[in-house]
Amino acid sequence: xxxxxRLTIAADVDxxxxxxxxxxxxxxxGFSSGEQTVIAAAxxxxxxxxxxxxxxxxxxxxxxxxxxxQGVSIVxxxxxxxxxxxxxxxxxxxxTSHGVGAGLPGAKRLMxxxxxxxxxxxxxxxxxxxWRRAN
Amino acid sequence: MEVPILRQGQYLIASIQSAxxxxxxxxxxxxxxxxxxxxxCRGVIVDVTALDVMDSxxxxxxxxxxxxxxxxxxxxxxxxxxxxxxxxxxxxxxxxKGVATVLDLEEGLAFLDGRTKDRGLDPKHKRPPSxxxxx
Numbered sequence: 001x002x003x004x005x006r007l008t009i010a011a012d013v014d015x016x017x018x019x020x021x022x023x024x025x026x027x028x029x030g031f032s033s034g035e036q037t038v039i040a041a042a043x044x045x046x047x048x049x050x051x052x053x054x055x056x057x058x059x060x061x062x063x064x065x066x067x068x069x070q071g072v073s074i075v076x077x078x079x080x081x082x083x084x085x086x087x088x089x090x091x092x093x094x095x096t097s098h099g100v101g102a103g104l105p106g107a108k109r110l111m112x113x114x115x116x117x118x119x120x121x122x123x124x125x126x127x128x129x130x131w132r133r134a135n
Numbered sequence: 136m137e138v139p140i141l142r143q144g145q146y147l148i149a150s151i152q153s154a155x156x157x158x159x160x161x162x163x164x165x166x167x168x169x170x171x172x173x174x175x176c177r178g179v180i181v182d183v184t185a186l187d188v189m190d191s192x193x194x195x196x197x198x199x200x201x202x203x204x205x206x207x208x209x210x211x212x213x214x215x216x217x218x219x220x221x222x223x224x225x226x227x228x229x230x231x232k233g234v235a236t237v238l239d240l241e242e243g244l245a246f247l248d249g250r251t252k253d254r255g256l257d258p259k260h261k262r263p264p265s266x267x268x269x270x
Contacts, residue, residue, distance in 0.1 A: 012157045012158050015156065016154050016155075016156050019154075020154065023187070033219050034218070034219045034222045034223070036219070037187070037188060037220060037222065038222065038223045038226055040223075041188045041189075041223040041224075041226075041227055044188055044192075045190055045191060048157070048190070048191075092228060099191065099195075102191035102227060102229060105228075106191060106227040106229070109227060109228060110226050
C-alpha cells in the first residue's frame, strides 16, 4: 500500500481533478468501472461540500486493505465553519446552500463506511471507505 | 471547457466533450437558454455521453436547463447517459424527473420531431416570427 494522494480543494477544477484521481485509484484497487464511477461521484459530492461551506480544504486518497479485502479510503478535511447540526446535514434533501441536499447523505449511500466529525468553528472531516466485493 | 452548441434546423445540440466543472455547467445552462431565444428553436438536445460522473450539481443543472427551456418554448432531451453513470445516479438517489432522456442522439432527434409535431408544429418550418403561441 502506502500510496497516498493529497489534493487541495480550492476551486471547482479541483473537484473534477479529485474525482478523476479517485477513479484512477479505484481502478488500481480493482474496482469495476461501475464502482469506479460510484466512488468518483462520492468524491465529487464531498469535494463540492468543502468548496461550498469551507471554501478550501484537502482530500486524501489512499488504498486500504483489511485481511484479503482491498478498498479505497477518502478523507476530506477542512478548517471551515463546521456543521452545527450533523443530524440535519445527513438528512437527504436538507441543504443550507440552496443545493439538492444530496451531498453528505448521497456520499454516505455510495460508500461502505462513512464517518463525519465536525466541530463548529474548527472544521469538518469526512472519512469514507469503499471495499471491493470479493469475487 | 466550453461546450459547443450546434444549431440543426429547429434544434440546438449541446455536446459535452469532457468532464465539466460546476462553472462550465452553469455556463452551459446560461448559453443554452440565451440561444433558445436568439435562434427561436423548438428543441434542445444535451449529449452527456462524455460525462464521467453525474453528481447532484450536474443533475440539478440539467433539470434546470430542461425546465427553463420549456418556459422559453423549447423541449429538452438528455441523451447518452452511460450505464455506469446511471448506476451511480440511482445509488445517489438522483433522478431526472420531468426531464426526457433517451439513449442517443438519433433517438433524441426522433423524440423532438415527435414532440414538436404533437404541438402542431412542423419542425421543418420556422415558428411564426411574432405573436403569442396559439396552442
